[in-house]
Amino acid sequence: MSEATIGDVARRAGVSVTTVSRFLAGQPVRAADTIRTAVQDLAYRPSPVARSLRSGRTRSIALVVPDVTNPYFAAVVKGAEAVARQDEYHLFLSNTDEDVDREAAVLADLIGRVDGAILAPTVESDEAPLRAHQAGLPLVFLDREIGGSALFDAVLVDNAGGSRSAAEHLLDLGHRRFAIVNGTMHSTPGRQRREAFLETLTARGIDPAEIDEEVGDFREQGGYQAVMRLLAREHPPTALFVTNNLMTVGALRALHDLGVRVPEQLSIVGFDDLDLAALLMPPLTVVDRPMEEQGAIAMRLLLRRLRESDDVTPRRIVLETKLLVRGSTARPTAGNRTPLS
Amino acid sequence: MSEATIGDVARRAGVSVTTVSRFLAGQPVRAADTIRTAVQDLAYRPSPVARSLRSGRTRSIALVVPDVTNPYFAAVVKGAEAVARQDEYHLFLSNTDEDVDREAAVLADLIGRVDGAILAPTVESDEAPLRAHQAGLPLVFLDREIGGSALFDAVLVDNAGGSRSAAEHLLDLGHRRFAIVNGTMHSTPGRQRREAFLETLTARGIDPAEIDEEVGDFREQGGYQAVMRLLAREHPPTALFVTNNLMTVGALRALHDLGVRVPEQLSIVGFDDLDLAALLMPPLTVVDRPMEEQGAIAMRLLLRRLRESDDVTPRRIVLETKLLVRGSTARPTAGNRTPLS
DNA sequence: GTGAAAGCGCTAACAC
């Protein structure tokens, strides 16, 4: 029965709708008390939809991520939501499941429904975001970018730095046989984490032939299978870098099923911390980064863009990573260090 | 520049807006081809806001949960979103952080903005949902209820059954000294899990004095502190039941810091499975339940209610739990079985 | 099968 409109309030208070509107906007009005009473009596709530139609703004923001079930994105959502709430914005949430078509559909659908969107695009060659942008949807990129996206605000992570620290840590321990489980190679983090890891290794004299690669597509199952393949090889690696949290879980599961002892037989570094990482046996060494904060920053960037004129130069914020050395990395054992001798 | 309106399309196609509207609605129209072209040329998209104002429906649903960062709720969100998408509904997400006031504010804010909401209420004595319902917001309860909520659809879990299975498992192993870490005692799961655990124990002859209780408020930190307090006692328990996932993580952290050996010194059962539960040392015994499915069911219930008339009798669906016995539970050791002798 | 016109609930000129 919440059907009271501004007209009802006006009638009950014996004034015009204009006056009520002005009262609601906080402007000085003679009949303030009367109106206030009428509002309460009728349990009047201004219709957000009508306001939106009038103002052209919805006071809501969409957050488009591959998967909320990924603890990293869950944290991002939380951070973003908290900031939105403060500014009285509402949050739409969409999962793309790393599916480009779904992402495109979602974005198209969002136009006119939200004032802006925060997006973790599936692939760097993605066109959908550009179309959405041209259609008037302000966009901020989260964690990933698309090609030639100098137009957009973005909150990224120093993937290269993170991977480098992982590689150096493993090198310093004395490893010479490496493997990396890659994510989606068409995405920013997938590409950057791989490249930096490989470059660091070869720059320090590692023969590329000593670096095995498998793709795990950023999924737990992918990580599992990648590790299964990796360890089935004749000369398995002694050091493993897994480039996201979900794949790390899968990798650990695989190592567990295989009975591989960590770090005695294999050292492992993950990208992204896990809630239970420190409680695993052994505790997991990971590249960590701010998560809720990344969501919060993305939201702030977007809200600021909505506030200011649209021609503000795009801002790119790159957050630092931090290597958390725990127990899953160690020196290679003698047998492992020279697997061929 | 996505400013084309239905009027622009009509003009370009040389027909009236009515005809365009009918065309868009899929009704037979002579100028179909012309209109189709005009729509494409102008990249016309019907305004969702205008449609909502007209129809009184927004095609969006809100999901109000305590915390998306909780893997259980993240899974629920995913399940609910998938169902909503199929029916072309959009999802609003709000975190309440277990705060009654925030929840009330969120609900009030949602009225008129969504067609319905799925809610995991903070406390059973909550009034806000009733007010929202009276204001015309269809509601489905998720995982938790409020007092006298026979009015509402709900998707619950057999908390009593889950706790009973945990208690019986521990009893069967021979434990006589118990402890339970409770959640928010004013919430449905908090209350039910506690009661069933205690009843099962006492029904099997356990002296209530042999059952320690601490409250952890469903938070990780709460679980940590609860366990710290529990194990500081003179005659610590040999069996521990932790009533949700977050608190279980905290509990494990505490046990780790304390150097308590599981299950030798203490058996532990958690409520809700964790992604890494099976990989912990020892693997964690837990009460598991469907998570994404619970979200999906809640969404289906709500959409069905929106479709059917509002006077359908409320439906309550109770999902079954399943005890996953892994390695964190074992017989009490001799020393522990009779701590006083 | 089609068009004119009213109206969803609100805000903002514009006159007073």
Next chain:
DNA sequence: GTGTTAGCGCTTTCAC
């Protein structure tokens, strides 16, 4: 400081 009115973009009578 207040009321009248137009109009945001759409759907839907109601005549034709």
